[in-house]
Amino acid sequence: MTIQRKILLLVIGTGIIYFLILGALSFMGMLQAENDAIEKGNEMGVTVGKFSEDYAVRATNEQLFSRAQETALRMEQKFNFVLDDAKNIAKMAEKFLNNRESYLPKYLDEPTDPYLFAHKAYIYYNPGVRERLAAEPALQERFALLSNIRDTIEFLSNFYPSGSVCYLAAEDGCFIRADGLSAGQEMVVCDQPILERRYDFKARPWYIKGKQAGKPVVSDLYGSMNGSSEISCVAPYYENGNFAGVAGITITLDALHEFVHNREADDKDINFVLDKEGQVIMSSQRNGMLSVSNKPLDLRQTAEADLAQAAVEMTAGKSGTALVTVDGEKFYLAYVPIPSMGWSFGTLTEQEAVVAPVRDIKATVDQSSAEFAAAMSKLFRQNILRMGALLLVIFGLLVLLSSKAAQKFVQPILALTEGVREIAKGNLDKHIEVRTGDEIEELADTVNSMSRDLKTYIENLARSAAEKERLAASMALAERDRFVNKLLKYSMSGENPDKVLKQMMEYLGHELEAERTYIFEELRDHHFANTYEWCDEDITSEIDNLQHLPYEGVVDVWYEEYQKSGCVIIYDLEEYRCISEGMYQVLKPQGIHSLVTAPLAIDGKYIGFFGVDNPPPEKIKAIAETLKLMAYFISTIVRQKQHLAQEAERIEKELDGARKIQASMLPNIFPAYPERGEIDLYAAMYPAREVGGDFYDFYLLDNRHLAVTIADVSGKGVPASLFMVISKTILKNEALVAMGEAAGAETDWSQVMERANRKLCENNDELMFVTVFFGVLDMDTGEFIYVNGGHNPPLWCHDGKFAYLRMEKKSNMLGVIEEERYHAYRLTLVPGDKIFLYTDGVTEAMDASGAMYSEGRLLERLNACCESSVQKILAGVKADVSSFAGDAEQSDDITMLALAYRGRA
Numbered sequence: 001m002t003i004q005r006k007i008l009l010l011v012i013g014t015g016i017i018y019f020l021i022l023g024a025l026s027f028m029g030m031l032q033a034e035n036d037a038i039e040k041g042n043e044m045g046v047t048v049g050k051f052s053e054d055y056a057v058r059a060t061n062e063q064l065f066s067r068a069q070e071t072a073l074r075m076e077q078k079f080n081f082v083l084d085d086a087k088n089i090a091k092m093a094e095k096f097l098n099n100r101e102s103y104l105p106k107y108l109d110e111p112t113d114p115y116l117f118a119h120k121a122y123i124y125y126n127p128g129v130r131e132r133l134a135a136e137p138a139l140q141e142r143f144a145l146l147s148n149i150r151d152t153i154e155f156l157s158n159f160y161p162s163g164s165v166c167y168l169a170a171e172d173g174c175f176i177r178a179d180g181l182s183a184g185q186e187m188v189v190c191d192q193p194i195l196e197r198r199y200d201f202k203a204r205p206w207y208i209k210g211k212q213a214g215k216p217v218v219s220d221l222y223g224s225m226n227g228s229s230e231i232s233c234v235a236p237y238y239e240n241g242n243f244a245g246v247a248g249i250t251i252t253l254d255a256l257h258e259f260v261h262n263r264e265a266d267d268k269d270i271n272f273v274l275d276k277e278g279q280v281i282m283s284s285q286r287n288g289m290l291s292v293s294n295k296p297l298d299l300r301q302t303a304e305a306d307l308a309q310a311a312v313e314m315t316a317g318k319s320g321t322a323l324v325t326v327d328g329e330k331f332y333l334a335y336v337p338i339p340s341m342g343w344s345f346g347t348l349t350e351q352e353a354v355v356a357p358v359r360d361i362k363a364t365v366d367q368s369s370a371e372f373a374a375a376m377s378k379l380f381r382q383n384i385l386r387m388g389a390l391l392l393v394i395f396g397l398l399v400l401l402s403s404k405a406a407q408k409f410v411q412p413i414l415a416l417t418e419g420v421r422e423i424a425k426g427n428l429d430k431h432i433e434v435r436t437g438d439e440i441e442e443l444a445d446t447v448n449s450m451s452r453d454l455k456t457y458i459e460n461l462a463r464s465a466a467e468k469e470r471l472a473a474s475m476a477l478a479e480r481d482r483f484v485n486k487l488l489k490y491s492m493s494g495e496n497p498d499k500v501l502k503q504m505m506e507y508l509g510h511e512l513e514a515e516r517t518y519i520f521e522e523l524r525d526h527h528f529a530n531t532y533e534w535c536d537e538d539i540t541s542e543i544d545n546l547q548h549l550p551y552e553g554v555v556d557v558w559y560e561e562y563q564k565s566g567c568v569i570i571y572d573l574e575e576y577r578c579i580s581e582g583m584y585q586v587l588k589p590q591g592i593h594s595l596v597t598a599p600l601a602i603d604g605k606y607i608g609f610f611g612v613d614n615p616p617p618e619k620i621k622a623i624a625e626t627l628k629l630m631a632y633f634i635s636t637i638v639r640q641k642q643h644l645a646q647e648a649e650r651i652e653k654e655l656d657g658a659r660k661i662q663a664s665m666l667p668n669i670f671p672a673y674p675e676r677g678e679i680d681l682y683a684a685m686y687p688a689r690e691v692g693g694d695f696y697d698f699y700l701l702d703n704r705h706l707a708v709t710i711a712d713v714s715g716k717g718v719p720a721s722l723f724m725v726i727s728k729t730i731l732k733n734e735a736l737v738a739m740g741e742a743a744g745a746e747t748d749w750s751q752v753m754e755r756a757n758r759k760l761c762e763n764n765d766e767l768m769f770v771t772v773f774f775g776v777l778d779m780d781t782g783e784f785i786y787v788n789g790g791h792n793p794p795l796w797c798h799d800g801k802f803a804y805l806r807m808e809k810k811s812n813m814l815g816v817i818e819e820e821r822y823h824a825y826r827l828t829l830v831p832g833d834k835i836f837l838y839t840d841g842v843t844e845a846m847d848a849s850g851a852m853y854s855e856g857r858l859l860e861r862l863n864a865c866c867e868s869s870v871q872k873i874l875a876g877v878k879a880d881v882s883s884f885a886g887d888a889e890q891s892d893d894i895t896m897l898a899l900a901y902r903g904r905a
Contacts, residue, residue, distance in 0.1 A: 036417050051426075052361050057332070060354045061321040064334035064347055068319075071271065072336040072345040079341055082233040082249050083216050085156050085166070089247035090216075090237035092152050093168055096145050097239040101715060104767055105144030108176065111190050118181030118188050119157045121150040126200055129173030143174045149247075153178045156249070162188065163230070163252035170245040175201045191225040199225070210234035210246035218341045221253075221281040221292075229253040229292065231281070240850060253292060256282045270331070270348040273338070274299065274314045281343070288327045290348075310335065314344035323351065368450050375439045412440045420447060428455040497641035504634065505534040512623050514612035515539045519600070520549065521608040521638060542590050553582035559606055562599040566631075567624050568609075570595050571617070596620055598627035600635045610634055665725065667698060670871070678779040678904060679706060682870040683897040686841075686878065686890070693720035693770070694839045694893035695728050701739040704780050707732075710837040710897050711772040712791065714813075719766060727770045727814070730756050735774075749776055753787045753814070753822040760815040769815040773837055782829040782901055787822050789814050792843065795862055796827065797834035802862040804855070831903035834870065836862060838877075841892035845881050848888045853881055870898035 096103050108123040110130075116122065123143065125133075133140045146168065153166040153176065160166065160180030167177035179188040193199040201207055205222040209232075216235040224230050234248035272290045273282035279296035289302070299311035307324040310333055317337045324333045331348035338345055412434045419432035428451050434444035501519060509517045516539055519532040533543045549555055557580040561568050570576045573593050577584040587595070590613075597611030610630075615623050672681045683696045693713025701707050709731055713720045731752075738752045753774060760770070773794060775786035786794075786805075790813030795802045811822045829835070838858070845853040858877065865876045874896050881894065 053355060056354050056357065060332055060349065061334060064332060064349060065319075065321055065336070068334040068336040068345055068347045071347065072338050075273070075345060076338050076340055079218060079233065079338075082251065083218070083235070083340075085159075086233045086235040086248045087216050089149065089152055089156070089166065089168055089249075090235040092149055093146060093237040093245065093247055094239065096148050097237075097244060100145060103145060103148050105141060106147040106150060107144055108147045108150060111195060114190050114192070114195060115187045116179065116190050118162075118179050118186070119154055121147075121154050121176055121178045123147065124175040124177070124194055124199065124201075125197065126173040126175070126202060127197055130197065139172060142172060143170070146170055146174065147176065149176055150178075157181075160249065160251070161255055163228070163250075164255060165250040166248075167250070168245065168247045169201050169207055171202075171243060172245075173202075175199075193225050206232035206234050206248060206250070207246050210236050210248065211243060214243075220275065221279075221296075224250075224252075231256065253282075269350075270326070272346050274311060274335075274344045274346065276315055276342050278311050278315050290326060310346075314346060317342075317344070324348070365450060368446050371443070371446065375443050379439055412436050412444075416440060416444050416447070419444070423447065423451050428452075497637050500637055501532050501634070501641070502534070504630075504637075505532050508612060508630075509534045509536060512612055512615055512619065512626070514615040514623075516542070516613040517611070518613075519608065519610040519634065519638070521600070522606070540591075549586065550582065554580065554586060555609075557583060558597065558609065559599070562606065562609075566628050567596060567598045568611075569620060569624050571620065594620065596623045596627055598624075598631045600631065600638055602635055602639050607635070607638065665728070666695060672698065673700070673706075676779065678902055679777070680870050680900040680902065681706075681708075681898070682874055684874050684878070684895070686894040688841070688890045688893050693724045694841065694895040695724050696837070696895055696897045697728055697732060698897070699732065701735060701776065704778060705739070706777045706779060706899075707735050707774070708777070708835075708837065708897060708899055709772065709774050710791070710839065710895060711770050712839040712841075712893075712895070713770045714768050719768065723768045723770065723815075727756075727760060727772070730759050731772065731774065734759075735776075747776075748824065749774065749785055750787050750822045750824040753789055754820070757789070757814040757820055757822070758818055761818040764815055767816075769813040771813045775835070777829070777899065777901065779901075780904060782831075782833075782903060784827040784829050784835065784901075785824055786827070787811075787824050789822060792838060792840055794838075795836040795859065797836070797862070797866050798830070800866055802834075802836065802859060802866055804859070829901040831901060833901050834866070834873075835899045835901075836873065837897040837899075839893065839895040841890075841894040842877065842881060842896065844892065845885050845894065846888055846891065847885050853884050857884070870900050873898050 108121055110124065111122050129139075133143075149168045153168065156166045157164070157178040157180045162179075162181055164180035165177050166180070167175065169175050181188060191199070206219040209217060209219045213234075214236060216233070219232045219234060221229055221231050230250050230252045232248045232250045234246050236246050237244055269284075270290055271284040272280050275281050277296075278298040278300040280290055280292055280299070281296075283290050283292050285291045289297070289299075289304075289307075300308050300315065302308050302311070304325045306322065307326060310322045310324050313320060313322075314335045314337075317339070319336045321332065321334045324331055326348065330351035332351060332354065333346055333348045335344055335346040337343070416432055416434055419430055422430045430451065432444045432448055434441050505517045505519065508514070515536045517534045521531045533541060535541050558568050571594055573584065573587055592613045594615065594617065595611055595613045596615060597609050599606050600608040600610060611627065612623060666685060667683065670682055673679065681698060683698065685694055685696065687694075693711075693715065695709075695711055695713075697707075697709040699707055709728075711724070711727060711731075713724045713727060715723075734752045734756045735749075738747050738749070738755075753772070756772075770789075771791040772789040773786065773791040774789070775784055775794075777784050788807055789811055793804045793806055796805050805825075805827070807823070807825060809823060812820050814820075843853055843855050843858055857880075861877055861880045862873065865873050868876065877896060878894065
């Protein structure tokens, strides 16, 4: 063997050994790279799938919870609006009952046809009540007074759809209601039990609930007369502290369905409301476990343990999320309490709808991993064949080519493996750069495309989270609007400005979590009176220590700041000391370390300021914006208060003048007719603060006949005083004319009363009336003829004892019924007899507790002084009435007239 051959064999042997070693190493390296790539691809699929599923479930629960909060808030606001309407009806009813003299009776139709006009008030009666009306005029008058609620419930019914009812139910047995109507409809159908007068509203669940609760409340779900389901928002009302009935608004189940129906949600999503008993009372689902049923199920007792546990949490007033089973399907549930009703709102979405997109992503990742593994296997086989071909073709360059080929082949695979590993860690922005022109490059492009799709999906989830934040911001804005709307409601309530300002101060203190709220009004000498103040619990009032604030060096500094920024904000009183030493010395002793104030201004001129002390530091900026919004409204109310005070002073002066004029029109010279020894007469009127309608009168019809009159006009004020003048004039004129026409014959005094009544009825558009007692005494014979037109019965003292003169038939007051007939009664007085006339200001005088003086006490007092002179009798009665009333304000005129008959000498 030659050297050349040996060298050749050595080279060949060395090459073969080197090739085999290099080939084995390359084979092992490719096999390891293939296994690593496939393993990392599988890991990436599992990681991405789990991450996507967890993120989707979390985002879904947050979105559901946010939607539940928003819907619960909207429902609470809607029910609060309905409750406010019910409270308004109740307040109006109390106003009618407790201020009867200010309202005229109204009469409503009772339905006789099943088709009724919507938005029109009708009156109904409980069984047996209508039959009592004819025998009980007081009951009929009471129902006529309550009928003044007509305008209120007819107006409110315009805001409610068909099936809704605005009503007032009285404990005495009348039921006034107006039905709502949806767009496109014209009439409503009256339920048959009402038409047949079989409807007993006092047995209805809503009436019982309102009476027992003693406050505005939402009833439980109950069945209506036609078989449908509905609820009522009811409020009780009271007369002199006693329960008088229930006002409310009924809403049908179809209308309630709209409260929970979310048109933007998926058709398979479910919204429902659970009451305190665990029963579904509203639902967007018509069928199934969560639908509303006539035989409701307590969800706390359902066989689905996860749903039962969630129902327990909801009835306990808690909020949260859960995965529950409903009708055999899995749902994600979010629930939030509705505090004012004691209910809980829940919303569900199918689990399948949430995890299906995640499964699609995981399937895409798994498919890409499988394609990657198949490509790796194919590439591995191809390279083995290439290496064998290279051994046969270019054995001489085996070492160099094999090394470079292995290096060139392994490098893109390693780059691909490293890229897949980084993507699996969550770096979705990683882009794998492989430019081989073969399947490895295709696989790299596939992985890049997969990471882009995954990033897009995660960005969509992020946008969902951003939408949740937007909803939270929207709820915060809604909360601010609720705060401002509440203040607007106070300012527009029409109540006394002092009461409104005090309510607003208390509301500010609670809502803004401040220790003290206050209003200062400027006095004429540039000092400030602390006119309103509200303090939190355990906070000392400073109103006695701050009756006057100095203007110079204190308030003027704040006025300058108001012109610059619109409000004064003190975050730290110690730091503020360098701005105003005077204000520091005022505020420091009060324990104030921070505050926010805003000015009160009228026509561009500052008239004072208002603010809050020691609010939460993190809320100071928001409070400043709130006070800026309030400044105009509070300034307006302060101006209204000042205007009302001036107007009240002016009216009081005018009323005082009117009272003096009214008193001057009555006979007031006593003793009356001193030349006539047959009689002794004395009269007195003690007016209340307002100009009233009481009057008395006495005059001689001829030489032997004396006429006496006492009367009480309906209402108060100037209209009553004018009607009093007209009544007094007409009665006297008719009496004098009748006496002249009689020409010595007996006069029919009942006809005098009838003619006066007809004249008072003419052009009486204000429907005013007057009660009158009119009598004529024959001073020669003692015969006393009298006619009573609806007035209090007089008292006759005979044989040393007073007794009431009751009539067999009571006549109506004058000015009401034009054809009313009156009856004259006769009485013969003997010397020593007395007649005592009075108005209801005597018997209905009230003490501080509301108790009345009464006819019984009047009779007892008169019998105690029967032998006294008529002047002393009137003085004694007045003294006894004043003693009985005590510190209670006189609410009505007190008018009395006493006549003593002595006979001819």
